[in-house]
Amino acid sequence: MxxxxxxxxxxxxxxxxxxxxxxxxxxxxxxxxxxxxxxxxxxxxxxxxxxxxxxxxxxxxxxxxxxxxxxxxxxxxxxxxxxxxxLAPKGFGAVSVNGDVIEAGAAALDKRVATVAGEAGLAGLEFMVGIPGSVGGALRMNAGAHGRETKDALVSARAVTRRGEKITIDNAGMGFSYRKSTVPTDHIFTAGLYRGTPEAKDAIAARMAEVTAHREAAQPIREKTGGSTFKNPPGNSAWKVVDAAGCRGLIVGGAQVSEMHCNFLINRGNATAADIENLGEEVRRRVREHSGVALEWEIKRIGEAKR
Missing domain, CATH: 3.30.43.10 (Uridine Diphospho-n-acetylenolpyruvylglucosamine Reductase, domain 2)
Known part of the structure; x- marks a missing residue:
């Protein structure tokens, strides 16, 4: 259309x-x-x-x-x-270091922020190597990995409101919780300021390598995927309840639950958006029927269905 x-x-x-x-x-x-x-x-x-x-x-x-x-x-x-x-990298992708503070544009990849911090001898951002996205998205959803979240390192964020006002929001004002920020959705994040802790570069690099190796071994990162599909239920792991419901490898149209990590959906090559979303909903239905757990989407779904 x-x-x-x-x-x-x-x-x-x-x-x-x-x-x-x-x-x-x-x-x-x-x-x-x-x-x-x-x-x-x-x-x-x-x-x-x-x-x-x-x-x-x-x-x-x-x-x-x-x-x-x-x-x-x-x-x-x-x-x-x-x-x-x-927001494209050309205008919003810069990453710089000033003392123990790292400033990153919203279009900068999370893994680049971790890399720049590590090269500057600043620890505490290694977890960002394991986040498949950019700073803007991480700010919006308090993205995290390997036991740490954006809230643990963020000093403040810059944003532009729907009316065109440029504002700064400190960590407390972000209203962070698990995979969520309470900042109004019509505020567009443009940059984040993070604070690191001085440490030997070799030690930081070793931890980053460990995070990267774990991700490559456990997640289908070379597939057409959207990262973790569902939020972890309280006291449990999303992949465990998906697996227990018999959904590993489940196929709907051109979409499939990854055999490698069943909290990932993949496009097998000819999927539509509807295939992927319908697969996710079928997984949620089966998990609810099997264990009574109501899985919540972590992946954001936007736009209109095809008419």
Whole structure:
């Protein structure tokens, strides 16, 4: 399907916009599952000022959706109406160190943040090597791995509101809990500041290598996947209840529960977004029927079903 082209209206309302505006741009290429429909408008801002200017001049009635590197995301086959904002590495991917503080743009990969910190002799961010995504997504969902979470290292985050205001939010203001932040969803994170602890670089590198080796051995990272599918139930592991319900290797259309790690769904090559989402719902149904556990999605699902 194709959405009405509204780019001329957007440019008329915000003529000094420097970023790129594309009509009916497929989003499949921007997600790790490689599925999904188009964005009515895909906006890639040049930098934080450009993002703030564009939002300040955008009609409040036009919906805004933000995507990062698309790792923990399903875009439904019907696409997304309104403006989809994608923060690209060119404008939002810088990572720098000042003393014991690491500043990272929202488009910087989490593993790069860990690497830069380690090279600077700053410990405490090694866990980020095991997170398949970018800083913006990690801030939004308090991403974590190997016993640590974003909240354990974050000092503050920068964001732009739907009205185009640039703000700073400290750690306490993020409202972090397990895989969640209470920051309003119409606030777009643009950067995060993290604090590390000085330590020998060799020791940090060894721990990062251990995290990387564990991930490569236990997770289907070379498949078209979206990372961990479901949140861990209280006192349990999602993969364990999925496995116990007999869902390892389960197939719906072109989607499959990974044989390697059954909290991962994979695109076998010809899956639609609907296949992947339907598979996830079937897994949830079987787990609920088998053990009474109500699994919650960790992967974000956005957009409209194909009509």
């Amino acid at each position: 194709a959405f009405p082209d509204i780019i001329a209206d957007l440019k008329a309302a915000a003529p000094e916009t420097r970023g790129r505006l594309l009509a009916n741009q497929s989003l499949a290429e921007f997600t790790w599952f490689r599925v999904g429909g188009p964005a009515q408008v895909l906006f890639t801002p040049a930098d934080e000022d450009d993002l703030a200017y564009f939002l300040a001049h955008l009609d409040a009635a036009i919906p805004v959706t933000v995507i990062g590197v698309g790792s923990n995301l399903i875009v439904r086959d019907g696409g997304i109406a309104g403006v989809v904002i994608r």
